[in-house]
Amino acid sequence: MNHATQATAFVANDERAHWHDSALWFVRSKRDKCAHALPEWEDLRAAASEVKMHTISRLAKYLEQFEVNAKKLGVHVHWAKDGAEHNKIVHGILQKHDVKKVVKSKSMLTEECHLNPCLEKHGYEVVDTDLGERIVQLREEPPSHIVLPAIHLKKQDVSTLFEKHLGTEAGNNDPQYLTEAARGHLRDKFLGADAGITGVNFAIAETGGFVVCTNEGNADLGVSLPKLHIACMGIEKLIPRASDLSLFLRLLARSATGQPITTYSSHFHGPIAGGELHIVLVDNGRTEILGREEFRRSLNCIRCGACMNTCPVYRRSGGHSYETTVPGPIGSILAPARDANEFYSLPYACSLCGSCTDVCPVKIDLHNQLLTMRGKIAEKKILPWSKRIQMRLTSSVMKRTWLFRWAGGIARWIMPKLPRFLVYNRFNPWGKQREMPPFPKKSFRQLYADRKRNRQEDKPK
């Protein structure tokens, strides 16, 4: 897989690519307004980053503390080393309770573990209840963004989809009408569900409780009627104290969508009356990242999606071009950290502009990590040979001043003499849409030497 190929296909539809870019820029602008309204913004980022770094440095201790306290609240705690084990645990719990129908609120972890296809294979009806997630589920495609799963789709696309699956009027693109149709459809699913699965935004070691943030209230709806609630979380979702929560809730919603706070921040402390609450703690490569100092900071991530909204490449290539559950800058670290061979092109899908680093609410040095990851990819010789040899050659030339001067001279002499078709052809990606730079007769060093000579000659003897 190669990001550039996927991106080229996305950019080919210029109107749609620009629409996608504008839609996400709008979210980024909303975030800016919200962030700039808080003079203490940079202090919040620094504090949140420190809390996360602290937690990660003592992750084992906090996880065990969380387990003890969650059990005290009557919660069943499970540990999964990878996605397969996670899916097995969830399946086991559902089997035990003779569940047929499951409603889910948005959880990137279950996406990462590919829980839905696994459960569907076992004959369960699994319904994503976040509107965006439901849309992509009906389209049988993965989400293209971690907060805005269907941001790649227009209302017309949703209308066509709903006409097919929910029987809405053909050609009715009114968002209000379409949302109400989805609402009616989902209400039936909520009422008929035997179990609710949610993600976790923050788990609190000190209390054993956890918080799920949704704008649609679908997490609450999904776990209030069924007697069984399974919450799936990556082990990095932990924070030490309940008092740390305000910091993260303030940063999360502002960074994600430019809201002062998410509409519903639902706190769970134990099962509902007569029900069962299970928490599955999933590693799936996280301790591997924890062990790599240069990428450790990426575990700070609270999955707000701000790095995607700000990324000029993501906005113009769409989430699917990354072919990984978490796309954009953070995904371009997490995916190759797990499998460098498959995802080697992602750290290069970046102009190193650094906007992601500046927007990140938990101060992950994203663009520097992407650069470091490139080093790992080149070191492991995963980077194509053609690219490595190019760099080796350039370096050999640059090491020798005479060779650099000579090569530059040849290029400046020959380039202006070449007929256009020899310069602009399919072997020159620069020239496809851009003119080549000028090739002047003399280099700076020549002109500088001339000038120095002239000045000396001008000097009165």
Add this chain to the structure above:
Amino acid sequence: MKVGLFVPCYIDQLYPDVGLATVNVLERFGMEVDFPATQTCCGQPMANTGCNDDARPLAQKFFKVFHLYDHVVCPSGSCVAMVRQHYTHYTHGNAEFESLTQRTFELCEFLADVLKVEKIHGTFSHRVGLHQSCHGLRELRLARSSETVGNSYSKVRQLLESIEAIKLSDLQRTDECCGFGGTFAINEESVSCMMGQDRVADHEQAGTEVLTAVDMSCLMHLDGFIRRQDKPIRVMHVAEIFDAALSSCSEADTVRSEDALTATERTS
């Protein structure tokens, strides 16, 4: 004060006028400029591709060429960011080398921070669009980036605004990347070009006549579209604008400084 002039390899070969303008500007501010001719490239293309072993010898060459200068000045934010922020991988605890990386400045920050220049004399009567090159912006912090919160400042903009008759364009996206990104411009040609054309369009709607930046690489990329599509925009490196402004007032200024000199002589 003597400064070592570090001219990025592609400026040396493709944009000699930018190098000359830099020399002129520095000399106008009383600097003795020295261009050590053994210099080539800072190694950024290799480092950004991840080929650190190919970048390392160039970093060492940079040290060899420049370590005797008190200040090294360069008309590129990106190359200076490479030296100052990313040479840490290559200095291997050599204190002299580490100190050199901190003594290497982008032209505008050298003028603003070291020479404390507040005004560029002269006029430049054009509508200028300032492209905030990313490495200057977010690695050297030449200005407050739009993502971060705090007092806004911009060293480059402030210097430009001090020039008489200059007008600066108001952009819709004040500091979005142009999409050059070194080898990114080739590896991700389609996204890179979309980014570049979007920047050009923003400058067009803002009425930009002269598009400027601290990095000629961004401008080389943007100029590629401007010339291909025959847009009525001209690109100039920020040093060229400073140089143009300063030379526009050379006579008047000379007179003024002569006046001052005579005045001092008279009083002494």
